[in-house]
Amino acid sequence: MRAVHFGAGNIGRGFIGLLLSRAGYEVIFSDVNDTLVSELRSRKQYTVELANDAKDTEIVTNVTAIDGKNVDEVASAVATADLVTTAVGVNILKHIAPGIAKGITQRIADGASPLHVIACENAIGGSAQLKEHVFALLEEDVRAKAETSIYFPNAAVDRIVPIQHHEDPLHVQVEPFYEWVVDRSQMAPDHAEIEGVLYVDNLEPYIERKLFTVNTGHCVAAYLGYVAGFETIQSAIADEKVVASVRGALEETGAVLVKRFGFDQAEHDKYINKILGRFINPNLTDEVSRVGRSPLRKLSPNDRLVRPALQAYEYGINPDHLALGMAAACKFNVTEDPEVVELQEAIHNEGLAAAITRYTSIPQDHPVHRQILEQYETLNA
Ligand SMILES: NC(=O)c1ccc[n+]([C@@H]2O[C@H](COP(=O)([O-])OP(=O)(O)OC[C@H]3O[C@@H](n4cnc5c(N)ncnc54)[C@H](O)[C@@H]3O)[C@@H](O)[C@H]2O)c1
């Protein structure tokens, strides 16, 4: 069995590639990073190290790579693959769509078997977004056939993999915990199961619980940690004020999740504590610059801050800590990040109120908008 996985980065090597290799797939990574591609091609294996006290390691074998910049090479790999997965970043999905579309066109012409394409990105409906990009590039007759033979089940993936700083560019350190949940209702009826993946009939509670707990808590810690002068999540979360605000934000998203999905409150409280424990992991060093990266994506209407804050408001839950997180995002000034530069320029040129509306879509007369401005003033003070 062959899997083509887009993105040989942290989660690609440290989680998806590892699980697919363990499950018996030959994993063909497609990446635009020449070093990663040539190292994977020549060595055909790499090491994953667990961030536990024993620093356990596992060698991932049966892997190789192709140049993601070469659309024909990508298309040929997709045309003959048994599975396609991605972990490139949700904003990059449109850039990998041409190779996937060309590969689907080839495999349909060859009469190949049905295919699952699973986007493992931090987003609601990641695979559905990829499908839209891909289908927009297909000829009408191919699109009609692809509708019944190419499946794009949505997924939720959870494993903290920081930026790596090792001599070996392939070595990757990961936290011990992982969870990969795939929406079975969007798959072919006789689909093969990957060991280690949880298949569910309704992904919504899983993806929202993950995104609005792990990722909401993470980015609130990153933004408030940055404002308080901390460089890592581990040092930020050790600060009493930061952790109290993170917990506050997770109580707000938790109240929304309990109402929306009927989760048991006590179970959800345990889930929150478990997530906070993962953030603290002393064997990991996770920089606030990574966790807060792409603030415009994180401030967008369907993402980890705005969506639960507006849902909270609708339910009569005060999203004060989420507003604080959004205010802190507006102070996140890691200038190597193009989204930070754009946000800071917008704040400078249009003013904070207009910039918040532009990126969050929250109108200026909305009470949550007012809360963000108030929290920004609190941070100034
Ligand atoms: N790191 C984590 O803790 C974590 C956990 C869960 C989910 N995620 C999600 O996984 C995705 C990847 O995150 P990451 O941390 O691994 O990022 P990363 O930057 O380490 O990896 C992304 C990889 O994609 C490659 N890439 C970029 N453009 C490409 C293209 N056109 N074709 C092929 N490859 C391309 C990059 O070169 C890089 O190697 C994101 O959506 C992220 O939200 C990350």
Ligand SMILES: O=P(O)(O)OC[C@@H](O)[C@@H](O)[C@H](O)[C@H](O)CO
């Ligand atoms: O990858 P992002 O930028 O969406 O979010 C940054 C982190 O919160 C994220 O990568 C987590 O480490 C991960 O989602 C844990 O499962």
